[in-house]
Amino acid sequence: MQALKSTSRRALIALAAASAVGLGLAQAQTTTPAPAATQPAAMAPAGAQLTIRDIYDRIEAAGYREIREIEWDDGRYEVKALSAQGERVKLHVNGRTGEVEHTRTGK
Structure with missing residues (x-):
């Protein structure tokens, strides 16, 4: 039972971390200026x-x-x-x- 709770907790932490990284990437893509070659x-x-x-x-x-x-x-x-x-x-x-x-x- 303890092992199941620990595994579930790890899965939730991994999911939260992946969501945070995904959100950060999405935000970074909207604020990144055009490459220097196009400016x-x-x-x-x-x-x-x-x-x-x-x-x-x-x-x-x-x-x-x-x-x-x-x-x-x-x-x-x-x-x-x-x-x-x-x-x-x-x-x-x-x-x-x-x-x-x-x-x-x-x-």
């Missing part, structure tokens, strides 16, 4: 929706040219370019919407 090389950091290429295209379409630098900084991109009037500018661009939030002209 664009200029991918934005986690949490941002727009890539560097998206930002470049939007800034260019807005009339900026000679876009020299695009860097990620605290939820937004910092972009160095020339304005349509030929002035050097530094833009702060929202990483999710692509909206220019702040413009600073340089020398």
